Amino acid sequence: MSDDRNDRQAARFDPAAADSRWQQEWAARGTFHADDDSPKPKSYVLEMFPYPSGRIHMGHVRNYTMGDVLARFRRMTGHEVLHPMGWDAFGMPAENAAMEKGVHPGDWTRANIAAMREQLQRIGFGLDWSRELATCEPEYYGQEQALFLDMFAAGLVYRKESAVNWDPVDMTVLANEQVIDGRGWRSGALVERRKLSQWFLKITDFADELLEGLESLDQWPDKVKLMQANWIGRSRGLRLHFALDGGPLPGVEVFTTRPDTIFGASFVAVSVDHPLAQALVAAGTPGIDAFVAECRRTGTAAAEIETAEKLGFDTGLSAVHPLDPTWKLPVFIANFVLMDYGTGAVFGVPAHDQRDLDFARKYMLPVTRVVAASPEQAEAPIHDEADSTPGLMVHSRFLDGMTSEAAKAAVIARAESEGWGTGTTVFRLRDWGVSRQRYWGTPIPIVHCGTCGVVAVPKAQLPIVLPEDVSFDIPGNPLDRHPTWKHVDCPKCGQPARRETDTLDTFADSSWYYIRFASGPVDRPFDKAVAERWLPVGQYIGGVEHAILHLLYARFWTRALRHLGQLDIAEPFTGLFTQGMVTHETYQTKVDLPATPEEKGALGTDTVSVSTWVAPEDLDRRADGLFHRPTGHPVHVGRVEKMSKSKKNTVDPAPILDRYGADAARWFMLSDSPPERDLPWSEAGIEGAARLVQRVWRLTEPALDTVDASNGDISLRKLLHRTSAGIAEDVEALQFNKAVAKIFTLLGALEKAAPSPDRREAARTLILLVAPMIPHLAESAWERIGGDGLVADAAWPVVDPAMLVDDEVTIAIQVNGKLRDTIMAAKGAPKDELEALAIASAKVQIILAGASPKKVIVVPDRLVNIVA
């Protein structure tokens, strides 16, 4: 190797060496250790902790890079920053791995954590690893059990019979997402609706608070707040009583949001699961069993519900209209009435509700219009569409002529005074079912005793640790069939009893980890005073897929703790940011295969075109197009889509980090796309990012650091201050793509600038500006120019406000709104001066051709518009 070549090698920034060197340096110095007792203002930056699947993917890299830039920036602006990392380590995949590979879920999970921790450290995130936690360790879930017991003692936990999706082959409960076309996703067995005794948390106690609390979250995306509001689904209405003529029950309670339409009622319908329906089944009502069976057969899948026909069973009973004892309404059991919303019973108003109309047409029930847009519309017939337009009441006796709003109030007032109903609020939100019949989760700290009933485990006995010796070779809950684990003595009476074998939903684990990060003593879940020094989380960053469940549960958990007096925080996350996905082009080959006999019949062709996804690394880019290297088939480029294994368009971060270094990967994640939108991965993009890193490095070459003190460079100095101020704003707003653009602009100017003290200052400052984004390069460059200490500990550049003001501005000259010329003028130049300058413009003169303008609009420091 020639000397020449050696020199050029040395001139390049070597990420492989620098990355590990600085990562070790930060770790050795404890640079990112968060000090509970620091007098500095506190800043808590948190990204949603990962599930330890085994490998970091690009989505993680993007998510954690954003948080890291903000966290490092906050450090530079004088904050004591808490930026922790942990593992959402319980859950199904570990049990699946146990079943498929015969490994213990704990071993599998801990090995994954070790591998992913190393990968995260390889990217150089400024994390306080001393606070690392994994939800699958007893130190964590034992404290969660303590919190569960506190909630239990406060009456926020209860047990009730609840319908679940039961897989009879795997002998387990399935989440709705795990039921595909009515079959278990693993076993393929037809899923049964089974009633099981399940544990619930009373999130509905907080429904109002959780809804109203949304209003205080001004640093949350409106979209997420709206989704939560819809999920909570508060409706105001009337709960009223219909007396029944005969039958097993004296009456039914019905909920309606439209009490105004009460005179349009033509039937009452109850859910199949309603006590009235069940009583009729018990009484052996003819034909009812077949109807109930029919209803049960209809799945719960969205598509099925949409197409399902409205079905009813006429009970033969009649309900007495509360406002007219002589008016009797038929009572049906109907498949479209939900038991777990309102009271499980409705009155049908076909004229103004599409569902009720479909039902009424099928069973030939009367359709009476009670709302009309205008008096002339009072008799307008209802055909196939229910009329939901607002208007005035008609055919409604004492309500006639009122608006719906007035009529609602009138009906509620009358119901309350006559005692047959009350104005109420109902929620769509249901209590949170936390029971899971699985092994790899937090054991619920409860004992069932034949004498004492349900008994809470005393806190002194916590943690209830999962048994290690479990098998996954047969279906079912390993905890339940473990020979000894569940057999314990009752903590109250000492008699032999049975331990609860359900474990907690993993959403419980992620509902309070951010508190445990802030304070994690060994003997209790957290220390109130210490936790409150950090909380609430200032900026929380994660995927929008958690907009409802995780974020709602965490908000509930925080409020429950406040209710218990354990934490004086209402909302856990002051700022929320939902980042977009990392996407990639997809590639497909199309191959004609011989058709099977069935396909021949269906399509009438001998061959069938089959598209196969092709991985990017198998592509052969030739002059005549794209080809699949292993097969030689032509490849066509498909849509840009979320990286997924099934479409083979994933890019593994590990080789990218090895090849381009951590900084290039980080820079790519921040460039171009706004962080809330999807980011298309591209080879060209990562190469551009790697080039940027080298460009910044070249600027700090000592050879360039010559100072010609004779001339200052005021325009570079101004640009520098503008850039520093702008980047600070952009980073605070998480608009990294804009910050990146500003860096490029400064870089371009710096490269062209002649040596001067200002140039030297700008190069130095540039290192500070890029330090949160590409920290390894920044450390190396900082060291190279002789900066003090680590750049990670340096302060953000001070912006001189005077440097942000220009004394000359460009004024746009428009004629009739069209740009014709621009002129330079002193900032703050008076209007008449600008007007004179504009009219004097040669181009304006040509257009005006001697005529005088009709009107001139002058916007100071911006433009002059001449109306000709």
Add this chain to the structure above:
RNA sequence: GUGGACGUGGCGGAAUCGGUAGACGCUGCCGACUUAAAAUCGGUUUCCUGUAAGGAGUGCGGGUUCAAGUCCCGCCGUCCGCACCA
């Protein structure tokens, strides 16, 4: 069905209050350096006509305004959430 978001060059996108559309990056093209390549640097890249100079242009159609990517009305398209919620 229903609620919401979005629509700007070849691509990702920028444009703070209604005030110079296309910053910045990527790609492509032309050129310099080099025996050559890599690396790097310079130029160019919305479209049309093109010498100059113009003209058109932010999904489509209207409107308000001196001025509209931005505001209003009506369409079209894409994406997301919820979904028999009484």
